[in-house]
Amino acid sequence: MLAEARAVLEFNTSLLLSPLLLRAPRGDGHPVLALPGFLASDISMAPLRRYLKQLGYDCYGWKMGRNLGGVASRRNALKKLLTDIYDSTGRKVSIVGWSLGGIYARDLALQLPDMVRSVITLASPFANDVRATNATRLYEALSGETVEANSELTRAIAGDLPVPVTSIYSRTDGIVNWRTSLLKPSDTAENIEVYLASHIGIGVNAAALWAVADRLAQPEGQFRPFDRSGPFAIAYGRGEQAQSGPAS
Structure with a gap:
């Protein structure tokens, strides 16, 4: 946990590499909803939303203040938010969720x-032993x-x-x-290690921002595996299969 302080370095590195990051595939203007992690707010997702806007996406925050949790209690509000975006834009919405937001x-x-x-x-803990987090x-x-x-809901989310x-x-x-x-890889699902x-x-x-941009740029209804040979190739793992049983 002490090593989490390197997040400042990650942010500063992204700023320095912004000219390279803006060479990512351009978006088609479809709406993207960014959901923050536990204890975070829309401010935490502002750099990602700004980046995606520069690539041509129509970005939205969740506008619910600080995320204090509650998968079940937030369901109705989040459904309304998604429905409002879908109705106002007339297009399907991509959702990017950080940690609990995922x-x-x-x-x-x-x-x-x-x-x-x-x-x-x-970095969302949705599979295996979901209690295996420090939060x-x-x-x-x-x-x-x-x-x-709600074990049934937990199993469904996992x-x-x-889509x-x-x-x-x-x-x-x-x-x-x-x-x-x-997650369990399939023709429309994959894991990307950074x-x-x-x-x-x-x-x-x-490297994570580049991967997000690359994935969002896929045509609607199509899916291809992530190409790890891009400008951040050295930053990605070779891919991981889903595992069963408790995390340790």
Whole structure:
């Protein structure tokens, strides 16, 4: 956890590499909803939203203040938010969720698949032993919900999604056990490992930002595996298969 302070370095590196990052594939203008992690607010997602706007996307924050948790209690508000964006733009919405925000994103895709174009999660603990994080007790204390309160919902969120999905994670995550971020790869689902990224900094990490932009640029209804030979090739792992059983 002490190594999470390197998030500042990740952010500064992205600023220095911004000319390179802006060479990522351009967007087609479709809406992108960015959901913050636990204890964070829209401010934490501002660099990512700004970057995606520069690439041509129509970006939205969640506008619910600080994320104090509550997967079940936030469901109706998030469904309304997604529906409002979909109705106002007339287009399917891609959702990028950081940590807990990624769990919300996966849940939205299960509930409203006809409104969701794709889901990208950043260091989100949705699979295997979801209690294997350093924030579980605080989440339960602040949200009033226990992780095991709705095992059926938890299993559904961890399962296959009806839309294209990408999980971006790092083995050096100091908050979330990286094994809880592994989804089952398929023709429309994949894991992307970013070397040396922190939990607090993965949303501003240059290699992660490039991967997000690349995934969002895919034509609607199409999915191709992430090409790790781009300008940040050295920063990506070779790919990880989902594992069963408790994380350790």
